[in-house]
Amino acid sequence: MVTTTKWLTLTPQGLYCIPGQFYIDPTSLVSSAIITHGHSDHALAGHHKILATPETVAIMQLRYGIDSTTHWQSLSYFQSLLINQVKVLFLPAGHVLGSAQIVLEYDHNRVIISGDYKRRFDPTCMPFEALNCDTFITEATFGLPVFKHPPIEHELNKLLHSLETFSTCHLVGVYPLGKCQRLIKSLRIINYQEPIYLHGALIKLCQLYETFGVKLGELRLANTLDTKSAAGKIVLCPPSSLNDRWTRRFGESIKAQASGWMQIRARAKQKAIDLPLIISDHADWPELVQTMTEVNPYEIWVTHGQEEALVYYATKNGYQAQALHLMGYEEDGN
Incomplete structure (x- = not known):
């Protein structure tokens, strides 16, 4: 089994899958992008090729126009496809309509990129689906213990x-x-x-x-x-x-x-x-910890948010953890 860092790397454009030859939520224009959800800080117009859920494709086409991308491809939840040698699967993230966790499998190594997510009930989108993996890349918008959202x-x-x-x-x-x-x-x-x-x-x-x-x-x-x-x-x-x-x-x-x-x-x-x-579409601190426990990865990468606190907590609880410091993601209403 190869380690995640051998085939998934951080570039100036964002997270890049080397064998799959695609980016996940790139922050500048690329030839091939997988998009987690339709918020504009994750879903840029103008990539040559886009893969996303049908809902996210519809959101992007509404916002940017159908001609904003040369090639659209949609993939429904719980379905998978093979891109070069990488298996790609979408799971619900519970953030907004069409939001997806990106599950990548390559050479017996499974990585999940959470995108933005929440664990609370939301009648407008499918709930977050937890799946075990080797490496979990999680957001941490509200990644401090002080953040506990009321019902x-x-x-x-x-x-x-x-x-x-x-x-x-x-x-x-x-x-x-x-x-x-x-x-x-x-x-x-x-x-x-x-x-x-x-x-x-x-x-x-x-x-x-x-x-x-x-x-x-x-x-x-x-x-x-x-x-x-x-x-x-x-x-x-x-x-x-x-x-x-x-x-x-x-x-x-x-x-x-x-x-x-x-x-x-x-x-x-x-x-x-x-x-x-206080109404958020992101996980609060207890939900970030809950998710970490349920997914139970070997390694956790933390990005766009209060990265250091969650990295510290994960390390103290026996996980390998690091901050990715992805740039380009702004508040999306949170």
């Missing part, structure tokens, strides 16, 4: 309680892919069936989710509201739009943001958020 129901009840208490418009900043649809669907599950109003930038991805069977209930364009009619309504928008002139149409409003980073009070205060909602 989403707790945060949504905060929103609904505020809505009952203050009869003003509630503007909620959500990332357009994943967070938006999860928040809507989760509100429906706890029986909020009123129309939810959307910034125009959120509409197309919600429609795409619907085509994949994720029913979101009645959605309306936010620009149909005015100061009077916006009272008591939930309006979703990208976080960057919370302080735009666009919000003036709603009159007095309460500004909320759904993000794991809202656990940090200073960040919420800095962004002038009235109602922080």
